[in-house]
Amino acid sequence: MSNDSVQKRASLVSNAVEQVLESGARAVIVTVIDAGSEGLPIGAKLLIQDSGETVGTLGSVDADDIAAFHAQEFLRSRGEVRTVTIREFAPDSPFADTKILFERIEAEPRLVIAGAGHVGASLARFAAIAGFRVTLIDDRADFVDRNRFSSFGEESIELVNADDWQEAMRHAVDNGKAVSVAIVTRGHKQDEECLRAVLNSKPDYVGMIGSKRRTNIVLDKLREERVDENELKKVRAPIGLDIGAVSPEEVALAILAEIIAERHGGTGTPLSSWRRA
Numbered sequence: 001m002s003n004d005s006v007q008k009r010a011s012l013v014s015n016a017v018e019q020v021l022e023s024g025a026r027a028v029i030v031t032v033i034d035a036g037s038e039g040l041p042i043g044a045k046l047l048i049q050d051s052g053e054t055v056g057t058l059g060s061v062d063a064d065d066i067a068a069f070h071a072q073e074f075l076r077s078r079g080e081v082r083t084v085t086i087r088e089f090a091p092d093s094p095f096a097d098t099k100i101l102f103e104r105i106e107a108e109p110r111l112v113i114a115g116a117g118h119v120g121a122s123l124a125r126f127a128a129i130a131g132f133r134v135t136l137i138d139d140r141a142d143f144v145d146r147n148r149f150s151s152f153g154e155e156s157i158e159l160v161n162a163d164d165w166q167e168a169m170r171h172a173v174d175n176g177k178a179v180s181v182a183i184v185t186r187g188h189k190q191d192e193e194c195l196r197a198v199l200n201s202k203p204d205y206v207g208m209i210g211s212k213r214r215t216n217i218v219l220d221k222l223r224e225e226r227v228d229e230n231e232l233k234k235v236r237a238p239i240g241l242d243i244g245a246v247s248p249e250e251v252a253l254a255i256l257a258e259i260i261a262e263r264h265g266g267t268g269t270p271l272s273s274w275r276r277a
Contacts, residue, residue: 013029016047017029020105021107026178028047028071029102030067031101032099036097040063041059062093063086063093074104075104078265083100086100107177111124111133111179112137112169112181113134115184116138116143117186119209119251120182123182123256125154126253126256129153134158135157135158138161138185139165165194167197170198179201181198184255185209191214192222196222199222199231206236209239241268
């Protein structure tokens with residue numbers, strides 16, 4: 001493969017990366033960084049989306065197939081970068097001594113919060129610090145006043161005054177890709193409107209605050225409306241991990257901990273539990 005060909009294919013991969021980020025999907029870029037004895041072109045790139053679709057090539061169909069198969073395992077591992085020799089995957093491959101680099105491509109995580117009371121406001125601040133792109137929505141203009149969020153880092157929080165909860169939530173969640181939703185409004189009527197609006201988008205995470213009784217009222221109402229039961233079962237209600245939270249800030253921390261655990265496949269159990277066992 002000529003250098004011009006490698007560059008053209010790399011340009012195609014770059015364009016595909018932009019599309020992945022815009023759509024909120026996930027992908028892996030595999031790059032040849034050491035050609036090995038078979039001479040795969042250094043710099044050749046292959047992009048593998050989580051759907052299995054590929055763009056580009058490493059210079060060989062066999063090498064592409066090996067990389068594409070193990071890219072899905074890499075995505076599941078939650079790793080960001082990994083350098084391997086193809087021998088680790090396929091010892092008998094003619095490209096066994098070729099070294100390749102795996103890089104995760106993923107849109108920045110988004111968190112849509114319905115309700116800007118004490119819990120919602122604290123959750124927005126914590127999530128912004130943790131690297132989430134945050135949208136905070138409320139139907140009370142003074143609760144989403146920029147003056148409430150003027151400290152360092154809080155300027156990145158998008159504030160939305162909702163005339164209509166369902167319209168605001170649908171717009172904020174969009175296609176649901178790389179999106180977590182925390183419903184922490186002041187009443188089950190608002191909770192119901194927000195939950196109804198977002199379930200069809202299938203966000204990565206949906207949680208709703210409230211007691212078992214309050215959350216069951218909302219879920220049962222949506223069941224009566226024949227909302228997909230599988231989607232209702234995914235709703236984390238009551239929201240958050242059990243850390244004994246009392247204050248609004250502690251509740252917000254418990255919610256963010258569950259969202260992060262869901263995103264990275266964590267269990268929420270103490271890391272030291274093995275020692276005590």
